[in-house]
Amino acid sequence: MLIANPKCTRRAYPDDLRAIMSVTQATESRTLLSSWSRFERAVTPLWQLPDLARDLGVGQVLLKDEAVRSALGSFKVLGAPVALVRLILRRFPDMVLEPRALLAGNFAESLAEFTVISATDGNHGRALAAAAQSVGCRCVIVLHAHVNTEREQAIAAYGARIIRIDGNYDDSVHEAARLAATNGWTVVSDTSYEGYTEIPRDVMQGYAIIAAEALEALAPQQAGCPFSHVFLQGGVGGLAAGIASYLWERYDAARPTMIVVEPTQADCLYQSALTGKATRASGSVDSVMAGLACGETSPLAWQFLEGCIDHFMTVEDAEAVAAMRVLAKGSERDLPLVAGESAVAGLAGLRQLMGTPQAAELGLDRQSRVLLISTEGATAPALYAELVGEPASAVLARQEQWLQVQ
Structure with missing residues (x-):
């Protein structure tokens, strides 16, 4: 139609x-x-x-x-890494970070306890996991019931922790927001909602x-x-x-x-x-x-x-x-x-x-x-x-x- x-x-x-x-x-x-090494x-x-x-x-x-x-x-490889780097630059202004060095993992030790989380149908979560692995921070990905195991394994291969839920994509978005609020993690999502626009804009x-x-x-x-x-x-x-x-x-x-x-x-x-x-x-x-x-x-x-x-x-x-x-x-x-x-x-x-x-x-x-x-x-x-x-x-x-x- x-x-x-x-x-x-x-x-x-x-x-x-x-x-x-x-x-x-x-x-x-x-x-x-x-300068990101993951680009072929x-x-x-x-x-x-x-x-x-x-x-x-x-x-x-x-x-x-x-x-x-x-x-x-x-194409998600163009969104999540940009958002993650811009987020870290804003979150840690006193660390004097440089994007090239950040994506090269030069600040991994300092960022080891920093955790990002997102819901995904597959590709965004994989891109975020890859970017987090390059940077050296932690990554949690929430998957809903319809995401197949191939996509789950592809995300896990980049070191992300996977959390499975029932329901659909929108349910996983809400669960990611809840987990972030509970644990002090930061959502890096490609969708916006009330009070959450800066990171989706960067994506x-x-x-x-x-x-x-x-x-x-x-x-x-x-x-x-x-x-x-x-x-x-x-x-x-x-x-x-x-x-x-x-x-x-x-x-x-x-x-x-x-x-x-x-x-x-x-x-x-x-x-x-x-x-x-x-x-x-x-x-x-x-x-x-x-x-x-x-x-x-x-x-x-x-x-x-x-x-x-x-x-x-x-x-x-x-x-x-x-x-x-x-x-x-x-x-x-x-x-x-x-x-x-x-x-x-x-x-x-x-x-x-x-x-x-x-x-x-x-x-x-x-x-x-x-x-x-x-x-x-x-x-x-x-x-x-x-x-x-x-x-x-x-x-x-x-x-x-x-x-x-x-």
Whole structure:
């Protein structure tokens, strides 16, 4: 389903939002992370998929591949580390800390008793655990009933203490907040709630790095935006807010058309657009798109989304699985790609729209230049193999063959 956002406007980026998140702060976050040893690639590739564009009936499909930035396999590696470092710098002003040395573990002995905690569907918790291990502080991760054991083991591999609870993601968020208050720990979450906005802001600001890299890859000196349309994953809204705010500030009223896509049963952003305020999802929340299976909109993220997201839409789990298979298969001119369940929401939304009257409503046609963000790889390898019908290793082998003949 697709709806137009009644609060969306074409105007300059507001000063009150710039005071919270800005291009300048995104650049600072990028510099902060530049020395982290866990990055295998300083910049992730922006792939052009001409056969997919032709089949869908658009001019260009561009896909930013966040699966390959680090061994963690997801875009979350840009958020949690930024937030953790900024938190420690604020919390211990007398220690005269330097971010590069902090991420290198030079202050591990001094931070050994400092503990951070977060709820997660998998990728954020893994990124936070990895950052905490690098820094040398303690990390506790709260997992809800629907997080599979593969993702639990991936988080534990970075030294985090795991606490399991019943319920869904939102229940785990509340439990993490309770445990933090009881034990004197600090929550490092990618979602905001009343009285808790500073750390989620830092997480979202890290995600803006994706937009900065995508623009640099295509038009470092170009005045206009090289994308006409951008499809963004939903979840609590953090990724979408980080990227959308960056594009909004860069291009003001000339920003691209932006569409947020989320699972039908985890439609908190879609419902927020309907009600005009940050609210809850209308469905069961459980989705194969685990990273997007969130029931409550982040109020901080909504401050940015309500003014610049043109449309909100929902997709079924089956559409996401079909999109995973399309990317994995590749074609003569399209590189085969490993994209996890939550990575393909944007493509699933684009495929759902093309060929319908709604595509014309959004201005999607043969001249459109569409940006998609592949936010994760096979972060749950067994599940990926089950959904796609082959393991990620087979897709990567086909990818290597494709690259050799280009």
